[in-house]
Amino acid sequence: MSGRRIVITSGKGGVGKTTTTANLGAALAKRGARVILVDADIGLRNLDLVLGLEKRIVFDVVEVAEGRCQLRQALIKDKRFESLSILPAAQTRDKDAITEQQFAAIVEQAAEQADFVLIDCPAGIEAGFRNAIAGAQEAIVVTTPEVSAIRDADRVVGKLNEKKIPIRLIVNRLRPAMVRSGDMLSVDDVCEILSVELLGIVPDDEEIIDTTNRGEPIVLDESAKLRTIYDKIARRMEGEVVAFTNFDAQGLFGRLFGALKAG
Amino acid sequence: MIEWLKKMLGTQPSSNTAKERLRLVLMTDHLALAPEIIENMKRDLVDVISRYVEVDRQKVEIDFEREDRALAMMASIPIIAVNRPGGGTPADEAEPTPAAEAPPAAQATASPSVAATPTAGDPAKRKRRKKPSANPATAH
Ligand SMILES: Nc1ncnc2c1ncn2[C@@H]1O[C@H](COP(=O)(O)OP(=O)(O)O)[C@@H](O)[C@H]1O
Ligand SMILES: [Mg+2]
Numbered sequence: 390m391s392g393r394r395i396v397i398t399s400g401k402g403g404v405g406k407t408t409t410t411a412n413l414g415a416a417l418a419k420r421g422a423r424v425i426l427v428d429a430d431i432g433l434r435n436l437d438l439v440l441g442l443e444k445r446i447v448f449d450v451v452e453v454a455e456g457r458c459q460l461r462q463a464l465i466k467d468k469r470f471e472s473l474s475i476l477p478a479a480q481t482r483d484k485d486a487i488t489e490q491q492f493a494a495i496v497e498q499a500a501e502q503a504d505f506v507l508i509d510c511p512a513g514i515e516a517g518f519r520n521a522i523a524g525a526q527e528a529i530v531v532t533t534p535e536v537s538a539i540r541d542a543d544r545v546v547g548k549l550n551e552k553k554i555p556i557r558l559i560v561n562r563l564r565p566a567m568v569r570s571g572d573m574l575s576v577d578d579v580c581e582i583l584s585v586e587l588l589g590i591v592p593d594d595e596e597i598i599d600t601t602n603r604g605e606p607i608v609l610d611e612s613a614k615l616r617t618i619y620d621k622i623a624r625r626m627e628g629e630v631v632a633f634t635n636f637d638a639q640g641l642f643g644r645l646f647g648a649l650k651a652g
Numbered sequence: 653m654i655e656w657l658k659k660m661l662g663t664q665p666s667s668n669t670a671k672e673r674l675r676l677v678l679m680t681d682h683l684a685l686a687p688e689i690i691e692n693m694k695r696d697l698v699d700v701i702s703r704y705v706e707v708d709r710q711k712v713e714i715d716f717e718r719e720d721r722a723l724a725m726m727a728s729i730p731i732i733a734v735n736r737p738g739g740g741t742p743a744d745e746a747e748p749t750p751a752a753e754a755p756p757a758a759q760a761t762a763s764p765s766v767a768a769t770p771t772a773g774d775p776a777k778r779k780r781r782k783k784p785s786a787n788p789a790t791a792h
Binding site for chain 1: 664665666667668670671673674675677678681682
């Protein structure tokens with residue numbers, strides 16, 4: 390049986406797509422799933438770096454598309470896990486070095502040997518975005534609770550709806566204290582504005598920057614207090630009902646969860 | 653609406669301002685129209701309808717409503733009087749007055765029934781959004 394093909398996208402750059410792809414992939418693999426992460430950001434390769442695998446790259450996705458190597462030769466196995474590998478983007482090529490059809494075919498081939506294929510989408514809504522969504526059956530839209538990120542996310546939601554790709558939302562870099570003081574949009578607000586179902590909430594935290602610096606997925610850092618954040622999202626992806634972390638004293642997210650369940 | 657927004661800017665927490673600004677900007681993104689175009693559209697709409705029936709301009713209400721991801725323009729345009737044969741005076745006052753002056757050349761004898769709730773937005777946009785599924789944890 391072929392695995393699920395999920396694109397992680399946002400419209401705006403720098404909101405946390407690569408961080409989310411790396412950490413969710415690691416969380417799913419730690420739970421025993423077979424996971425392949427595909428870096429679709431041709432020319433701006435980063436997923437390898439975030440996972441600390443940058444020194445091991447031999448081939449990339451464009452070389453697979455051009456038939457210069459087999460998919461299995463290009464996959465880099467993350468030795469910290471039983472079943473996590475990444476397919477790196479090409480660093481010295483353009484977005485048009487690969488077509489939508491080629492990209493979709495590679496993603497489908499990857500899905501034959503994995504339970505989850507997560508595609509790290511580049512910023513924007515042009516060729517790179519179209520490639521990244523070409524082979525996807527589901528989408529995770531990542532946004533921060535800021536006006537420009539949300540507006541761009543809305544554009545992406547529109548594009549994904551045109552392709553009939555179902556979407557769930559991760560609100561990244563939430564600062565609960567700012568939400569409480571009314572200085573930041575709440576998760577409820579973001580979900581309401583985008584009319585998209587919530588998949589997860591990730592707070593803004595130095596731990597994420599720190600683990601990224603070291604190329605270490607946060608699920609492996611036993612001392613990290615956010616260790617379970619991505620694990621919870623991974624469990625939701627697998628279909629488990631996991632309550633949302635209550636970052637708000639007034640039970641804001643509990644209410645949201647209730648409302649989504651009821652509605 | 654604009655005045656109200658301005659009031660909000662001074663007194664509300666910035667998250668409320670952000671929410672309202674986003675609502676408006678996404679609405680116009682979806683309509684692919686700027687806010688002043690919406691104002692003009694509203695005026696033109698009432699002008700056109702006034703050619704056929706007498707309209708209470710003070711009570712005209714035009715709203716944009718979001719149903720899930722779709723956007724609908726709801727116009728409530730109270731009609732004071734239906735076009736009199738040979739009439740066609742623009743309805744500028746609330747009180748219908750007999751057509752004293754010579755009416756404009758156009759002898760409008762169109763059907764008096766006017767669609768009161770036209771919808772706006774391109775059809776592709778109206779159907780592009782899907783209702784999110786009810787259970788946040790269901791995965792397929
Ligand atoms: N939840 C978070 N808390 C703190 N920093 C974060 C968080 N998520 C992402 N970042 C930081 O934001 C920056 C951009 O993230 P990245 O994943 O590269 O974004 P994208 O792939 O969308 O361009 C990185 O420096 C990353 O460490
Ligand atoms: Mg990235």
